Amino acid sequence: TVITGPVSGETWCFDTTNGSLRNYRSGAWRSLIAINETRWNTAVGENTLAVTTTAETSVAIGTDAAASVTTANGTVAVGYKALDDLTTGSFNLAIGPNALQYATTASSNLAIGHNSMGEQAGGAGSGPSATANVGVGEQTLGAITSGASNVAVGHQAAQRLTTGSRNTAVGPEAMRVNTLTGSDNAAVGYLALGRVTSGSNSVAVGSAAL
Numbered sequence: 621t622v623i624t625g626p627v628s629g630e631t632w633c634f635d636t637t638n639g640s641l642r643n644y645r646s647g648a649w650r651s652l653i654a655i656n657e658t659r660w661n662t663a664v665g666e667n668t669l670a671v672t673t674t675a676e677t678s679v680a681i682g683t684d685a686a687a688s689v690t691t692a693n694g695t696v697a698v699g700y701k702a703l704d705d706l707t708t709g710s711f712n713l714a715i716g717p718n719a720l721q722y723a724t725t726a727s728s729n730l731a732i733g734h735n736s737m738g739e740q741a742g743g744a745g746s747g748p749s750a751t752a753n754v755g756v757g758e759q760t761l762g763a764i765t766s767g768a769s770n771v772a773v774g775h776q777a778a779q780r781l782t783t784g785s786r787n788t789a790v791g792p793e794a795m796r797v798n799t800l801t802g803s804d805n806a807a808v809g810y811l812a813l814g815r816v817t818s819g820s821n822s823v824a825v826g827s828a829a830l
Contacts, residue, residue, distance in 0.1 A: 668697075682717075709749070714738075716758075725749045733758045739779075760789075763799070778807075784820075789813070 659676040663669035667687045668680040678695040680686035684704050685697040694711040697703035701721045702714040709727040714720040719731040721738040726749050731737040736755040739762030751768045755761035760772040762779045770787045772778035778789040779796045785803045789795035794807040797814035805822045807813035813824040824830035 723749070726751065728752045729754070731755045731761070733760060735759045735762055737761045737764055739763060
């Protein structure tokens with residue numbers, strides 16, 4: 621079924637072969653809503669789950685959410701460009717604009733907040749392959765690349781952590797000031813552990829501690 625869209629030069633089409641609603645604009649077909657009952661995927665928004673092949677049990681809501689996913693399973697992406705570059709990593713949950721945007725093969729991460737785990741400085745395609753990290757708050761764990769099992773809660777907490785593992789940062793800008801590659805650190809409080817760059821096994825509790 622083809623109908624004329626609300627925008628001049630735009631055509632809408634319901635594709636009965638895969639159960640998707642698509643529109644044709646700027647010389648290309650773009651999926652708007654797709655429900656795949658065979659692989660249990662749901663996509664809502666332009667270019668969501670656009671190239672998926674064998675991915676299963678995934679949900680993408682928002683323009684370009686999970687747009688590059690091919691075989692990643694159990695993906696949940698909500699927000700503009702959330703998990704945009706993910707291809708094969710599985711069981712990631714990203715909520716917020718640009719959350720986990722540059723992750724490519726990352727797995728089992730949870731990112732909630734604008735740019736949470738989504739600021740990788742190298743740009744598109746060079747993002748984190750990190751595993752089992754949790755970032756809650758804007759720009760948390762923004763620079764993470766290959767670190768694992770880190771937890772950051774609070775605005776910009778552990779924003780500059782790159783490859784460290786098993787770090788815990790709780791509080792606004794905790795463990796944020798310097799680029800950090802250390803592991804097994806804990807920071808609780810505003811700007812706690814802000815001066816450490818590569819140390820490990822440190823504990824800082826309180827505003828601007830260490």
